[in-house]
Amino acid sequence: MSEHQALKRPIITLPFMLLAAVALVGLYFLAIRFTSGMGFVTNLNSGYAWGVWVVYDVIVGTALACGGYALAITVYVLNKGEYHPLIRPALLASLLGYALGGLGAFIDMGRWWQFYNIFLPWHMNFNSVMLEVGLCVATYILVLFIEFSPTLLEKIGAKGLLKTLNKVLFFFIALGVLLPTMHQSSLGSMLIAMGHKVHPLWQSLHIQPLLAVMTALIMGFAVVVFEASFTAVGFRRPSETPLLTRLSKGIVGLMGLYLIIRFAEIILRGKLGLIFAGDLGSWMFLLETTLFIFPLLVLLSPSLRQRGHYLLYAAVSMLFAGALYRFNAFLITYDPGPGYSYFPSVSEIMVTAGVIAIEIMAYLFLVKKFPVLHSTDPA
C-alpha cells in the first residue's frame, strides 16, 4: 500500500567497503583528538579558532542537509503535492546531514563533556547567536527524526502508531519549516559578531541572516535535484526529470532574488571596487558568483533544463556556489589579523572525510533496507 519501497540491492558493495575504510581512518584520528587534544590533529590556532570541522561539518553540512526543508516548503506550504515522491529521500539526507552536523559540533567542542550546559536555562545567554543555533539545531534533529519515522514504522508494520503519528505530523512538518529558517539565518548572523575579520564582500551585517537562509534554500533545492538525478543514474531507476524541470522554475526565482540582494548590498555600501581588487577576496567572489550564475542560465534555458545531465550540472554548481559562499565568509577570506594562517591538516581533513563517509554509508544502508525511495510502479 505504500508508495515507497526499499531498493532490494546488496548492502556490502565495493564503494561501501571503500567508504568504510575512509570512516575507519577518520575514527582513528578522532581517537587521538579525544585522548591527546585537538592540537595533535588539527591546525587550529588563536587566530583561526574554527577550521573545517566547524565550517564544513556544521556550517556547510547543515546547508547541504536542507533538502528536507526546501521540499517541505514546496510540498506542504506551497501545496505542490506532485513533488511528494522526492520528499522521503530528501528527509533522510537531511536527518543524516543534521545528525552528523551535530556530531561535528560535538567533536569540535573543546569542553565536550560539558556540552549539556547549552540546554541548562541558568547558563543560557540570550544575546548569543550561537545559543540560538545550538538549541535550534538540536530540536530540528529530533523533528527530522519524527518526520522520517513513518518510514521506519512502515517497515516494522506498526500500523496503529503510524496512524496516530500521521494525525499530528502536520505540527512537526510546520516546526520542520520554522526551525531551519531560524538557525540557518542565525548561521549568517554569527558573521556579524565576527566583525572586521570577515571580508567586506561577505560582511553584509544585518543582511547576513537573509543571505544565509536564501543560500540554505538554494542548496536545499540543489540537493533535491542532485539526489533525484543521481539516484536515477546511479541506481538505473526511471528519471524524475519532468518533475525536476518544473521545480527548477522556482529555483530560478529564488536565485535571481538572491543575486539581486547580494549585489544591491555590495553596490549600496560602495563595495563594488573590492570585486575587482585582484586579491584573494575578489577572485573568490568572482568564482562564487560564476557558480551561482551558471545554473541560473541553465535553468532559464527551456531546452537545457529538460536535459537530465544539464540539470545535474546545474545542481552541482549550485551546491558548490552555496558551499563556497559559506567557506569564503567563514574561512577562506576570513582574516583575524597579521601573523595567523590556517590550512587544514591531513588528519583534520580525514576526520571530516570520515564523517561524510559514515553519512553516505548510512544513506545507502537505509534506502536499501527501508521504504525510502518512490516506487517505480505507480502505486
Add this chain to the structure above:
Amino acid sequence: MKRRDFLKASLGGTAALLSSGAAEARGNLEPAEDAIGMLFDSTLCIGCKACVSKCKEVNGMPPVAMEDEIQYDAARDLSPQTLNVIKVYMEGVGTHKDQAVDGFAFEKRSCMHCVDPGCVSVCPVTALRRHPKTGIVTYHADACIGCRTCMVGCPYNVPQFDYDNPFGEIHKCQMCNQAGVERVDKGMMTGCAEVCPTGATLFGSRKALLEEAQRRMTLSAGEIYNYPRGDIRKPESHHEKQVPAYQKHIWGEKEAGGTNVMHISAISFDKLGMPPLGERSYASISETVQHTLYKYLALPAVALAGLTFVVRRNTSDDEGGDS
C-alpha cells in the same frame, strides 16, 4: 590596506542604516559604573618585560623557553601560557624609538576588557562575564563548552584555547581578579602595572586613566612632564621625562564602544597591529538583529501558528501528512 580602510569607513554608515531600520536598535554598552582599567603608554615602555614575568607569576603559568633555555621569558605572542606580552614594532634600520620610519616601538598585548565585549555577547553559555561594577571581563571554565565563539568574536584575538590539552580551557587576562587571585578586590593593582618601572602600564579607574591620557594629548612634544607610576589615583612615584610626539588618538576611548585598557602611542595603531574598528561595537549590531527577530519569541510563534495552519490544510486531503 584597502580592506582595512573600507571597514573603518563603512561602519559609520552601517550604524546609521541599521538604527533607522530597527526600532529597538541596541547601542553600544556604556562603561561600567566604577570601571577599572589600565593605560598603556607605548612611548614609556622600554621592553623590559617585567610585566610579562610578573603576569606569569600571579597567574601560575610557566615561562616560555628560548632555544630550550629559560631566559626570563621569551613569549612571542599571547598563548594559553601567556596572558600578557610585549611585542616589538620595527621598521627599516630600527634604531629610533617611537619613530615610524627606521624606528621601533613596544606594544602590549593583553585583554582590552572591552566596554561592550564581543566575547561576552557571543558566548552561548555565559562563560564570559562582564562585572557590572568593575567592567572586568572574566572567564568561567565550569560553564564553558569550548565552542570557541569567543575567539572568533574577539576583535583582538585575545581568548586562547589550550589545543594541546584534551581537557583544555580558554585563557585570558582577567585583570588579576579571578577567583583565587582577586588582587583588585583586595585593593591591589594588576601584576603588570605593579612592576612596570616606567609607568608605561598604569592602573586605575577608567575615568582617571582617560583623563590622564587626554592630558597627555594636550602636551607638546619636547616639554617636560612628570609621569606617574603604579595606580593613577595614588601614584607611588613619579619621574620626569620629555614628552614624545604623541599620536592624537587614545585607543580604547571609542573603538567598538571603547575598552577599559587603553593605549597611547607615538606611532599609528594600525602599525602596532590594532584591528580596523569603527565606533559601533559588532556585538551591538549582532544583538540588535537577534533581538529584532527573537523578541519574546513573538515572530517565531506567529510563524509557527501560520505554518501549522497552512500545513494542516495542505495535508488534510490525504489523511495527515504522510511523509
